[in-house]
Amino acid sequence: MRGTVLYAPGDVRVEDRPDPRIEQPTDAVIHLAATCVCGSDLWPYRGIEPVNQPTPMGHEYVGIVEEVGSEVRTIKPGQFVVGSFFASDNTCELCRAGYQTSCVHREFAAATGAQAQYARIALADGTLVATPGLPDPDLIPSLLAASDVLGTGWFGAVAAEVGPGKTVAVVGDGAVGLLAVLAARQLGAERIIAMSRHEPRQKLAPEFGATDLVTERGDEGVARVKELTGGLGAHSVIEAVGTQESMMQAIRSARPGGHVGYVGVAHDVALPGEELFFSHVHLHGGPAPVRQYLPELIGLIGDRAIDPGKVFDLTLPLEQAAEGYKAMDERRAIKTLLQP
Amino acid sequence: MRGTVLYAPGDVRVEDRPDPRIEQPTDAVIHLAATCVCGSDLWPYRGIEPVNQPTPMGHEYVGIVEEVGSEVRTIKPGQFVVGSFFASDNTCELCRAGYQTSCVHREFAAATGAQAQYARIALADGTLVATPGLPDPDLIPSLLAASDVLGTGWFGAVAAEVGPGKTVAVVGDGAVGLLAVLAARQLGAERIIAMSRHEPRQKLAPEFGATDLVTERGDEGVARVKELTGGLGAHSVIEAVGTQESMMQAIRSARPGGHVGYVGVAHDVALPGEELFFSHVHLHGGPAPVRQYLPELIGLIGDRAIDPGKVFDLTLPLEQAAEGYKAMDERRAIKTLLQP
CATH class of the missing domain: 3.40.50.720 (NAD(P)-binding Rossmann-like Domain)
Incomplete structure (x- = not known):
């Protein structure tokens, strides 16, 4: 697949990457419908956070479930899903208190990087929320916004x-x-x-x-x-x-x-x-427990009560991710949506 | 009257001081039934906070109202009252929100120092809470504790x-x-x-x-x-x-x-x-809005549901205030009650 990798401050590239596969029985692999560049991606892009090795980028994602691990119970292939940047089991005491981003099993949700065509998502049942049916395409930017910002x-x-x-x-x-x-x-x-x-x-x-x-x-x-x-x-x-x-x-x-x-x-x-x-x-x-709010936010977006997708004022093909970063860095864009 | 003055770190003296008098029409003068040394008094006593000039000490007090200013409406001479270290009007928006220690008219309640026989209390109506009748003498330490700690x-x-x-x-x-x-x-x-x-x-x-x-x-x-x-x-x-x-x-x-x-x-x-x-x-x-809790705390003490006065493990005449400070500084006492 194609995916985005940060090599050094200012040096972001889209290149061939291994296709993500199920590694843990609780994983899912999703086919991304849209992804984007986050303000927090600019910290390493600007060199304010160190870049110690080539790093797959991206933690905001929506898409269709391609495959699930053997222990995944509620998430199914074919569902359209939204998830958060941290994976959570959504069952531990901290999750139940509404702090899924401090889940005792917390890990990065998309270690393979979400600015890509596919992503492996950890703890799929606890992390992902399925929309009711496939969303209208014009709602995808708003659902993507729900994933993080x-x-x-x-x-x-x-x-x-x-x-x-x-x-x-x-x-x-x-x-x-x-x-x-x-x-x-x-x-x-x-x-x-x-x-x-x-x-x-x-x-x-x-x-x-x-x-x-x-x-x-x-x-x-x-x-x-x-x-x-x-x-x-x-x-x-x-x-x-x-x-x-x-x-x-x-x-x-x-x-x-x-x-x-x-x-x-x-x-x-x-x-x-x-x-x-x-x-x-x-x-x-602290790190927002986005998972807690996803059902409500997906509902508001589906009802067209809110239109958070307006924050995307630049849409580019994934291949032009570098320009997407640059435009945000130079404040020419508020937020860049990438089409995988 | 006799009152306590800190001259320098470690140098606290009881000496003759001017009798407090009504200065503002919202003032009251109270005759102290008991007062005490606070853990926060140890900051300047230990030289951790500077002592720039001889400073009358003490901000915890209970006693009988001696006299009130012409604009004092609810507090009356003869009442037994408890108050907090900061004076508050108890009517501004911040007081009504429960933050009397950030009252827009906040000032030190007992500028004349409460480790003394008498104290002038600012904004008497908003600051002081009267007990229902004169309390039993054995409740006085607990009522004094309510004033701050x-x-x-x-x-x-x-x-x-x-x-x-x-x-x-x-x-x-x-x-x-x-x-x-x-x-x-x-x-x-x-x-x-x-x-x-x-x-x-x-x-x-x-x-x-x-x-x-x-x-x-x-x-x-x-x-x-x-x-x-x-x-x-x-x-x-x-x-x-x-x-x-x-x-x-x-x-x-x-x-x-x-x-x-x-x-x-x-x-x-x-x-x-x-x-x-x-x-x-x-x-x-932050600084506790003690005023907010005084009615409830006075009630619990009057009902003998709580006995916070137990924190006073040393009781001395006011004249021996210096020993009271020293005992707390050396951790020989948790808290010293002074009898004026």
């Missing part, structure tokens, strides 16, 4: 305790931040402040439900959020970047007693204890 | 989402940690693991409700908590120290999806973002 934005909103009557601020205007806006709206937020400096993203945020835009960053951004919230700060803040600046912007934008949900993978972040103590905020986040 | 331990337990069926770990065996054990029991915890190395405290913890004792600290303490919780960690962890080691011990003792409630005033703490991200814990804490 929508589920992650959703968890950010849940972790930030978004709900009716609340004012929500979203730090970060990548696909996750934009879909956190969508999640906040679905969860009933009264007011949603999107913090965004980039024009195409500023246009999409209101379509997803943002009521206010703040273009300032850092302390100036915090001051604007305070101005918009009677001096107190937002009830809920969703952090979707993962830097020191964005975390502090999020914490400082929340009111005492407010909730910060953080889903940007933290890079070189150290939170000052004294400031956190006196901020009185709640802090929760 | 009990309310703080209680908030730690609430912030850690302690509840029925949960396993709770408590990091720190000072008065706050011990009363967090008591709070966890009152809030219905199934199992309460007290982490304590000091014998008198190890004896008190089970009396307050601890079901298990862990004497190891740091990584070894974490390993013991994991052993006791099927490898997963506690559902709820209460942190009652405020150091880097204790915060990390608390975070690492909690299971993914678990809750850490931290009430030890943070000193030189920096939380590593990556570890926090993948820990999947909830983090909440």
Whole structure:
């Protein structure tokens, strides 16, 4: 099959790779209907995370089940499935508590790389969720978004305790931040402040439900959020970047007693204890347990109640994955969908 | 009047001080029935916090209202009252949300120092809670505990989402940690693991409700908590120290999806973002909004359902405050009650 491999920062190639096969009896192999490039793929692409060896890329996937292992019970060949970046058994105590991304059997779901024609998915029964029948083709981008960025934005909103009557601020205007806006709206937020400096993203945020835009960053951004919230700060803040600046912007934008949900993978972040103590905020986040939300998200997409696939503003054949990375790196694209 | 003043690390004196008087129309002056030395008083006493000028000490108090300002409506002279270390209007949006220690009009409740015969209390109506009639004298230590250490331990337990069926770990065996054990029991915890190395405290913890004792600290303490919780960690962890080691011990003792409630005033703490991200814990804490819990705590004490006054294992006349500090500093006493 053809698959994407990162050789070094900036050097991503599509090449012939071994066809994935069932290795564990709990595996499935899926034929990808669509895949995409994640903001987190840019960390190694930019050299911020090391690239120690040629690495198959991609962890977002939807497609048709081709084959299942002998112990797979509920997932069947021919089903259209969506899954998350971490595999989970979905039966352990942590899974049942809603933390499938901390499953005691957690592993990468698609070790073979999902930016490819086929992928082997671990712990298929616990990881994959089948759609009711084959989806309309125009729904595939939205289902692909559910695989990671929508589920992650959703968890950010849940972790930030978004709900009716609340004012929500979203730090970060990548696909996750934009879909956190969508999640906040679905969860009933009264007011949603999107913090965004980039024009195409500023246009999409209101379509997803943002009521206010703040273009300032850092302390100036915090001051604007305070101005918009009677001096107190937002009830809920969703952090979707993962830097020191964005975390502090999020914490400082929340009111005492407010909730910060953080889903940007933290890079070189150290939170000052004294400031956190006196901020009185709640802090929760981490790798989003997307599996928990997939049934609900698949339902909303099937009902056409939400259209998260709009975050894909560039669609390319898999063979042009390198251009897909480049466009995101240069901020010419919010998110690139790849057609295998 | 006589009052306690800290001149320099280790140098605490009881001396003649001006009698507190009404300064703002919202003030009250109370005649203290009892006061005490707080673990947090030891930070400047030990020189860990700077002592820039002679400082009147003490922020825990119960007593009889002597006089009130012209705008005080609900608090009356002759009432026996309990209050918290921060004054609050108890009417602003943050107070109504339960965060009186982040009240928009927050100030120190007893700027004149509560380790004294009299104290001026700011924002009397919002800060003080009157007991139903004069309490029995033997209840005074417990009511004094409610003023800070009990309310703080209680908030730690609430912030850690302690509840029925949960396993709770408590990091720190000072008065706050011990009363967090008591709070966890009152809030219905199934199992309460007290982490304590000091014998008198190890004896008190089970009396307050601890079901298990862990004497190891740091990584070894974490390993013991994991052993006791099927490898997963506690559902709820209460942190009652405020150091880097204790915060990390608390975070690492909690299971993914678990809750850490931290009430030890943070000193030189920096939380590593990556570890926090993948820990999947909830983090909440800060200066305890004791005011929120006072009516309930006063009720429990009046009913003799709880006996938090047991944390006072040394009682001295106010004149011997210096010995009270010294005994706590040298860990000869858990907490010193001072009789004005």
